[in-house]
Amino acid sequence: xxxxxxxxxxxxxxxxxxxxxxxxxxxxxxxxxxxxxxxxxxxxxxxxxxxxxxxxxxxxxxxxxxxxxxxxxxxxxxxxxxxxxxxxxxxxxxxxxxxxxxxxxxxxxxxxxxxxxxxxxxxxxxxxxxxxxxx
Amino acid sequence: xxxxxxxxxxxxxxxxxxxxxxxxxxxxxxxxxxxxxxxxxxxxxxxxxxxxxxxxxxxxxxxxxxxxxxxxxxxxxxxxxxxxxxxxxxxxxxxxxxxxxxxxxxxxxxxxxxxxxxxxxxxxxxxxxxxxxxxxxxxxxxxxxxxxxxxxxxxxx
Numbered sequence: 001x002x003x004x005x006x007x008x009x010x011x012x013x014x015x016x017x018x019x020x021x022x023x024x025x026x027x028x029x030x031x032x033x034x035x036x037x038x039x040x041x042x043x044x045x046x047x048x049x050x051x052x053x054x055x056x057x058x059x060x061x062x063x064x065x066x067x068x069x070x071x072x073x074x075x076x077x078x079x080x081x082x083x084x085x086x087x088x089x090x091x092x093x094x095x096x097x098x099x100x101x102x103x104x105x106x107x108x109x110x111x112x113x114x115x116x117x118x119x120x121x122x123x124x125x126x127x128x129x130x131x132x133x134x135x
Numbered sequence: 136x137x138x139x140x141x142x143x144x145x146x147x148x149x150x151x152x153x154x155x156x157x158x159x160x161x162x163x164x165x166x167x168x169x170x171x172x173x174x175x176x177x178x179x180x181x182x183x184x185x186x187x188x189x190x191x192x193x194x195x196x197x198x199x200x201x202x203x204x205x206x207x208x209x210x211x212x213x214x215x216x217x218x219x220x221x222x223x224x225x226x227x228x229x230x231x232x233x234x235x236x237x238x239x240x241x242x243x244x245x246x247x248x249x250x251x252x253x254x255x256x257x258x259x260x261x262x263x264x265x266x267x268x269x270x271x272x273x274x275x276x277x278x279x280x281x282x283x284x285x286x287x288x289x290x291x292x
Contacts, residue, residue, distance in 0.1 A: 047243045048145075075147065075184020
């Protein structure tokens with residue numbers, strides 16, 4: 001009997017200016033190994049129209065009922081493009097201010113929570129990750 | 136008082152708010168765009184993306200001219216943002232006097248001709264800019280306040 005790989009329940013799409021998306025994913029891989037169900041769209045590679053098209057294409061083709069689009073900057077062009085791409089779609093959320101702690105938590109815990117719980121958790125994780133180091 | 140009229144197809148974004156905002160210290164940013172003025176979700180995003188110390192108005196072209204001429208913003212330093220060159224023609228057709236516009240960002244899309252790093256034009260945009268040149272407007276390409284200004288007038292005719 002052929003074992004089928006379980007469907008990934010939540011895919012992640014990272015959309016940023018410059019090469020940040022690619023580099024965030026690459027750095028996450030250094031820590032947790034090869035990423036699956038995680039896609040980087042770096043602003044230096046695509047124009048606005050292509051970004052919107054790429055996001056829609058990824059969501060369309062993924063075997064998943066849930067997706068989170070992580071963008072770099074609230075209200076920036078990546079954020080606006082992400083919303084343009086996913087408005088009206090079910091099971092898709094957009095979170096701004098993506099950082100390494102958020103991505104690491106997403107990869108390691110994405111199927112452990114109900115969707116809204118996970119979104120709340122990731123946002124808290126991001127906020128908590130900014131702290132003064134006492135020494 | 137209008138500090139800057141800028142064409143930028145991304146409207147409010149970091150380059151405008153931080154790059155230009157920290158030099159010009161505007162009291163208000165006006166997005167003059169009929170489509171955005173009719174779109175609730177875009178208005179909320181753009182308004183929320185602006186830091187609290189800068190007021191935002193998202194108006195149709197007609198409303199923008201009406202309020203400017205009516206003196207509503209006389210005591211404020213204003214940046215006017217437009218997504219398209221033809222919007223500047225719209226403002227002028229309704230009686231707003233414009234002598235210089237900042238052509239900040241018209242980004243790459245398929246079929247557009249590259250004029251500068253941040254200025255890609257399709258036929259419609261070129262024709263609108265040509266009309267602006269005919270009307271005596273100086274088209275100054277400047278991504279940020281400290282960028283070397285490039286006059287585009289001769290590049291669009």
